[in-house]
Amino acid sequence: MSLIKKNLDRRGVLKGSAAAGLAAPMFFNGSAWADGHAYLNAPKGKSVTLGFNVPQTGAYADEGADELRAYKLAVKHLNGEGDGGMMNTFKPSNLKGNGVLGKKVEFVTGDTQTKSDAARSSAKKMIEADKAIMITGGSSSGVAIAVQSLCQEAGVIFMAGLTHSNDTTGKDRRANGFRHFFNGFMSGAALAPVLENNYGKDRKAYHLTADYTWGWTQEQSIADATESKGWETVEKVRTPLGAGDFSQYLTPVLNSGADVLVLNHYGKDMVNSLTQAVKFGMRDKQVNGKDFTIVVPLYSRLMAQGAGENVKGIFGSTNWHWSLTDDGSKAFVKSFGQEYGFPPSQAAHTCYVQTLLYANAAETAGTFNPCGIVEALEDFEFDGMGNGPTLYRGADHQCFKDVLVVKGNENPTSKFDILEVVEVTPAAQVTYEPEHEMFAGGELGECNSGAA
Amino acid sequence: MKILTHPTSSVDSTMMFIFVAAVLTMPIWLTPIGAAYPDLMQRFVIFGLFATGFNILFGLTGYLSFGHAAFLGIGSYTAVWSFKLLGMNPIPAAIFAVTVSGVFALVIGYISLRRSGIYFSILTLAFAQMCYAIAYSDLIGKFLGINLTNGETGLRVLADDPRMLDGVLTSGIDTSALTVNLFGLDLTHTWVWNGFQFNAGFYFCAFVLIIASYIAMRIFRSPFGLMLKAVKTNQNRLNYTGVNTKPYTLAAFVISGMYAGLAGALLCITDPLAGAERMQWTASGEVVLMVILGGMGTLMGPMLGAGIIKFSEQKFSTWGKPELHEFLAFIPDGIRDTVVSVASLFVGSGWHLTLGLVFMLIVIFLPGGIVEGGRRILMIVTGSNRRNRQIQAAAQAAE
Secondary structure (H helix, E strand, O other), X not given: OHHHHHHOXXXXXXXXXXXXXXXXXXXXOHHHHOOOOOOOOOOOOOEEEEEEEEOOXXXXXXXXXXXXXXXXXXXXXXXXXXXXXXHHOOEOOOOOOOOEOOXXXXXXXXXXXXXXXXXXXXXHHHHHOXXXXXXXEOOOHHHHHHHXXXXXXXXXXXXEOOOOOHHHHOOOOOOOEEEOOOOHHHHHHHHHHHHHHHHOOOOEEEEEEEOOHHHHHHHHHHHHHHHOOOOEEEEXXXXXXXXXXXXXXXXXXXXXXXXXXXXXXXXXXXXXXXXXXXXXXXXXXXXXXXXXXEEEEEOOXXXXXXXXXXXXXXXXXXXXXXXXXXXXXXXXXXXXXXXXXXXXXXXXXXXXXXXXXXXXXXXXXXXXXXXXXXXXXXXXXXXXXXXXXXXXXXXXXXXXXOEEEEEEXXXXXXXXXXXXXXXXXXXXXXXOOOOOOOOOOOOOOOOOOOOO | XXXXXXXXXXXHHHHHHHHHHHHHOHHHHOHHXXXXXXXXXXXXXXXXXXXXXXXXXXXXXXXXXXXXXXHHHHHHHHHHHHHHHXXXXXXXXXXXXXXXXXXXXXXXXXXXXXXXXXXXXXXXXXXXXXXXXXXXXXXXXXXXXXXXXXXXXXXXXXXXOOOOOHHHHOXXXXXXXXXXXXXXXXXXXXXXXXXXXXXXXHHHHHHHHHHHHHHHXXXXXXXXXXXHHHHHHHHHHHHHOOOOOHHHHHHHHHHHHHHHHHHHHHHHHHOOEEOHHHHOHHHHHXXXXXXXXXXXXXXXXXXXXXXXXXXXXXXXOOXXXXXXXXXXXXXXHHHHHHHHHHHHHHOHHHHHHHHHHHHHHHHHHOOOHXXXXXXXXXXXXXXXXXXXXXXXXXXXHHO
């Protein structure tokens, strides 16, 4: 211990109070952070390191692999390689295609294993050993929330990847964390009217729910939204993440009197539960004089591909789909396709967009200082990223944009053409107050730049 | 009477001194191999503590528990609850974690120790998996109507938790960051000196480890430790001579459970989050690997094993083909691609293959683990093996 006493100051003792002293960023414009404010992992050489923390094993591994592809593509585009993708359509943009703030973008990757413990450990390694200035990734809200609070404590920016729980920007929101992806509430708000139009008002729903923060909040959101349309929720059953075999949970559904099965599952879980539900013959059954139907509130093309034929005609919502025809989407699909030979998933899209948004915020602020980034991103309005005009709301760091309601394609023309967009729900219809009851109780707190 | 000969206290003090010096200077001598960042060093120390405690049971009595991760998890949950209710001070957290995991170890140990051998292992495994399932689905919490473990998401400290002692112990210090602080010293703080990272949390854990290893050493050298070794050698014979071995094995079980609980608390002290996956059977298996790899029944072996496993986990599991290409750059281009594609099976998510291979090699060729390997090398270098034999021969001749 003598080493410390001899050579090092004791200022760190008061780190907590010092961090609070950095408050009140509202009085500065972005450039105020550009000069001389010390912050954690300030890049010193000619390059800047980003940390991509995605599930490479476990129930969400497919999504994680696609996220990683998108990150690598985004890094290429930021460094001025390739065709630039959405950098050409993104506006207003300060990106120059020569890295970020003149520094070449490099990255490190980590495996979250879809476990909070492993994800935090991997993020800590990136921050402490690899000196990453920003962590991004996800594919499980439990993990995203755990890593987000770690980044807040450490003093780096967290750009959430695929995380759909209300809590990420609700009661677990953090000043250093940002989410582009939509959430459970938005899914409910977009999906409920479509479900009402197609299946009527008098329906009894049975929920099977992944037993963690995402499942809980989506279940609540969908139940609330459908109940307001006159539906009745018969039963809510929680299933462990990565269960594999769902037959024990599916058997009671048919005897419950329910005529709709809502699967609050994602990734391989959804593939398994939906496939098994179809194998049980549920979709051929008649209950209460109506056709038994299945709803998957959060859809992704990767999952739909995994479930194959079974998704035909099943409704759900999604953040983005490759078949969209706006300029941003077309540019992204084209450069992703050229790179990898197949269209990107919604997970890939949100991760790509998040990386570009972060880079643009750094250019705008003139610094990588997290507090400068926070200021540049808060209430930032942009377009050309595939979702139409989008707002990064400053009050909770959540993006507000159109939500897609999709349906399993009855007549797919290719193996990627599995989902068809039924309706584009305008952003206004899915917007809520920052202190809406499903999101209340959270506190952004102050941005933390990790400076001691 | 060979069993009674153990190193003199001066050998022990030298070893302890070297150990303390090595632990405290970790941030310096681990730098060349790229392992000197706080998170990994904390893991070395915490899992070293876990393995040391496990070795008191497994190394001394030979009882192979496959459920020690349960105590690790219980310690973690207790620590986080202590943070939530009492405040972000690590000392009450550690004390409660040790106590609660000790109570659980007493109950589980009392039942499991009715059997020995494989039945004991299976019983402990069953208990650990039960604990895991209960924590994962938060069954007790659901029963009581509170959020006890927060299931898959993991238990965290929230801003609106009572943290009753925070104002008392750390008056005038802002604790809203929700990081653990030792009477005001933020344990996430890192002092940087000449590029070396000295982390407060690491030194807290290192301090705990040093005390715990000293206690472990005293247990090894005590009559109680000798009795445990006797249990391992031949429990039946002990029973026939009228010794009731159960209190000894149960005490060893509880002590090692408390060590595991303390390690679990330290995991949360360095990072205040407790997840159920910490209790999974893979975590229980890992500590067995650590102890066997390092050398069961030795004092320093488990710590070495823990260090090596945690180091390779961090390194190999993050490697991919690009890193392998760089690492194997000395191989000519034509062959390198083949070598890399074969080797890439053993890194990244496949690093468990590497671990398995190394483990097999150790068990087959070095049953005493790395410590035995070191001893053999030492003997070759110093030729002490021959000298020992000569001394023995001389002694026999004198008789």
